[in-house]
Amino acid sequence: MTLSFDKPNPDALSIDSGALTAAIARYAVTSNFAAHPAVVQREAVRAFLNWLGCALGGSQEKAVKLALEVALELGSSSQATVLGDKRRVDVASAAALNCMSSSILAFDDAHLATVTHPSGPVCAAALAFSETQSVSGKEFLNAIVIGIEIQCRLARILVLPPSKFNVGFYVSGLTAPIGVAATIGRLMGLDEQRMNWALGLAASQASGFRATHGTMTAHFRPAHATRSGVIAAKLAALGFTGDDQSLEANKGFLDVYSSGADVSAGMAGLGKEYELLSNSYKPYPCGIVIHPTLDACFELVNQLEGSERVCDATLKVHPLALSLTGIRSPKTPLESHVSLFHWAAAALVRKSAGVAEMQDACINDPQVSELREKIIAVADEQLGSHQAVAEARLSSGRTIRAQVTDVRGSKTKPLTDSELEKKFHSLASTWIPDAHVKQMIGTCRRIEELTDVGAAIRDLVNLA
């Protein structure tokens, strides 16, 4: 099986660009877990494990608690679990809140080619939904795969050349409602016509721009997208009508958010080739475009000898890294997520880049902030988004250099299962007893065998 998008797969579902919505609806309604290759089935479990760890880790953050307060004031019913809280809310709010938890530490997954975060919305929505209706592990994972594939395919169509895309748009906010509508629509058993309307209803809620990066609103965006997708599926299930070609029509989704997109290239191989296999689980809690730089900084750290320390550093990065994460002096943990300079300095000074390095103590650490102000970062068009170069002048007078061509966590350098479990543990154990964390990991690993995902997860979460 080839994963390349350059060579169209002759076996793949053929997509006429005039029938994009219909083709995606058909895929969402017909795709089966058993038909996914074993490597995809396994990756879906890894995606969920990574997601749940991030969501548990972020669940105690202030933004999540504020949003929960609003959900509770609106008097939601108690359909589903809010991770990290004893209070339950309606399924749409639970999906939104748990997605926000998984996003708030900037530790969730990322589809590097499109800088989207596909698992958060669909995992959060599927989990909340599985508390309102019995969903088997296989149905659950299948619905997640469907939602991730649709999001990433649409993101490719929007973002990649020949499409002229305004990089100010928050891509996940545009694609996640549609992916979630497919995930929930599939779990609800929608027929093709209603699935089609669900996709259109979701697309009509696509939203978000990047200026909010570094604030709570940045993490409201995926939560809102998740809720939007859930509502779209629920309305369509009742027969709420839409245009049958919402995605491809004149004055439709692609028309307004991109220009000149190549639909057939982006859709080639759907159902045969999986974007999920190009998804990254972040080893560092910050914007994915910072990660190649961090890998390079850790290579520098490995070259330090004796008492040597870094005096200043020069970075060469992909232009998008500076454009999206160019904050020089972050003032809050949320701002640190989009500060290339902060993370490079933190890694070089503290030799670590975990949740502790986004906290105020590290942001205000004089050694970190001194180096942060001195770092020079240059955008280099020659570099890919997964590449970076770092050079440092040391206290010894030596200059050292590192070049990263494949970022850690990516398809070519994936986090191992044990690294993923360690990440889950580090996030969940901030407030959950060790034994329960281990039990959670075990349940996630066995998710394919579960007959009722919602019940199993609820039992575990209630333990916490």
Added chain:
Amino acid sequence: MTLSFDKPNPDALSIDSGALTAAIARYAVTSNFAAHPAVVQREAVRAFLNWLGCALGGSQEKAVKLALEVALELGSSSQATVLGDKRRVDVASAAALNCMSSSILAFDDAHLATVTHPSGPVCAAALAFSETQSVSGKEFLNAIVIGIEIQCRLARILVLPPSKFNVGFYVSGLTAPIGVAATIGRLMGLDEQRMNWALGLAASQASGFRATHGTMTAHFRPAHATRSGVIAAKLAALGFTGDDQSLEANKGFLDVYSSGADVSAGMAGLGKEYELLSNSYKPYPCGIVIHPTLDACFELVNQLEGSERVCDATLKVHPLALSLTGIRSPKTPLESHVSLFHWAAAALVRKSAGVAEMQDACINDPQVSELREKIIAVADEQLGSHQAVAEARLSSGRTIRAQVTDVRGSKTKPLTDSELEKKFHSLASTWIPDAHVKQMIGTCRRIEELTDVGAAIRDLVNLA
């Protein structure tokens, strides 16, 4: 007082384009009812009366009932009235549902310069909110004026030259969340900082495109925008943070939805000159760009003599009219809203253009459909959006012609108070007893004097 936007008013609030969000936040926080000219105060009452009539008239439509079913399934609390239903829901859902009711017959108001519908979202949101906290009539009307002005100003900035705007975007979906956030934020008493965040949270939920016209999803869009604005205000009130320049920042609202917009021209005179006075109340329940054609058709009807009837007709219209309402053969009442051909034929055959003319009986009337297929419509760049020309060949052999330069319902040819009341009556009396309808109109007329709008309206609606 001049209402022209061509001559900047020297007294007007000066807007530096680098401080657009801050300026709008300041306006929303400081603008007072007493400071609005009497003509504006009166127009706010008319806007609310027109809105409530449309909402009552649309409240029994299937799309609204389906959306209510979803709201009830999510187990909303009983904070606020759903017009036309005994069941109560949470304030955000009530705002959304009542906005959908006011939109679903395509009879709501329209700001012709930008083809937006400013009253629906803010009136629906303010009404629902006024059931959760005591709001006086003056505060209520002031909050509506603020929300309408902000929506229309932002719509001008997005849509009018020199901005390059993709006409596929649903302008109300982009601006209404922001207007509603200002309306509700003002009623909640937000300070400038939190109002600023509310505007940004709302802007980050801007959404919608025009391909869904003619389906239920078209009317979900303003409802979703309304809900988005309410949530934005509620989150911001709790201190949920955002970027302070969400509207004007690089990668912010204006950056992604328009290009080359002239902020200072669009904002000139804010607080002194009122877009509300350029708002139209529709005399016909269909897309506002169809209205000049309908006026022209009724001029033709007035020229008919004896048993003469129209055999065929040729229309000259503003290009946007064909682009937005070019459906030749509508199959449903919702599709009729965007069929220039249907309404011209219905007016010429039935000599009427009311809610009855959007029903299946008229759509399938052989005389109407025969003429509908024969009508020729030509886009004419020379015509304004409020202009149209119609020519008809009659059964007598005569050819007659009509030219409309000012559309009925617009600023220069406004509906009179009594025409507005008649419209309200025709909509509300479809399911509300006559005496109660009259009482409702009376309460709306006295709204400025009310000490508690929510209580007064609730009493009235419960009568029904």
